[in-house]
Amino acid sequence: MGHHFGAPFHSTLQRRVVTEALQLLRIAEASGTIVTLPIKWADVRREAKLLTEQGKRL
Amino acid sequence: MTEAAESLKQDPREIGQQLRPGLWQTINQRYPSSMITKADYVPLARLMKPLNEARLTLVSSCGVHMKSDRPMDVCHPFGEFTFRRVPSGAKHSDLIIHQLKYPHDDADLDINVIFPIERLQELAAEGMIGGLTRNFFSFIGYNMDPERFEQTVAADIACAVCEDEQADVALLVPA
16 A cells, blocks of 8 residues: 555656556456556566665666 | 575565455455445546657656645545645755655655656656646545545545646546
8 A cells, every 4th residue: 555656756757657557447448447557566676676775767 | 605694685665465365355354445446437537649749747646845834634534625836846855745644755755656747747858748737635544434525525626636737648547
């Protein structure tokens, strides 16, 4: 909860989630269509830790 | 492998497992009246113009608002029945979250993890989106009277999105 678009300062991932959501406007065939993205929170957490340590944005 | 590494390997967060399987069933049993259920079929509303010509708005239950706005009531047991307009040109430093029902420590560092306002500004500037509405919308998702909520906050936001802001697309984001 509280991280639907990824991790802090991970603008690449945030942008990817937004654009994937907007793609639904084009590809959805029915109301309630759900797309599961191949993104693992465990991976995101590792990248987020690295970003925080580095103190910079991707 | 060291003991610490073995412990990390078994951490469910590290291997992508849900920490408490069945949690949501438990919440549904504890707060049955708080869950909005709709039996009616809602047909798909197709976008009538290309995305790069469409005006987009953002509606979120994350409880973010301008620092200059009145904070929302996060303590009322039934919830808050108002919403806030967030200028679509706002920056992270203009915004604050008043919410007790979800962790927003990371959103306090970067609001875009829950309210991707700066990512949408970039997409609009690049032309992927035709434009943004003047305001986005925010409210507190915790609410124990979904019928009243639907008739007040939800109806008022829907009216503002369609009539005041003339949005073609709404990105709805739960928190």
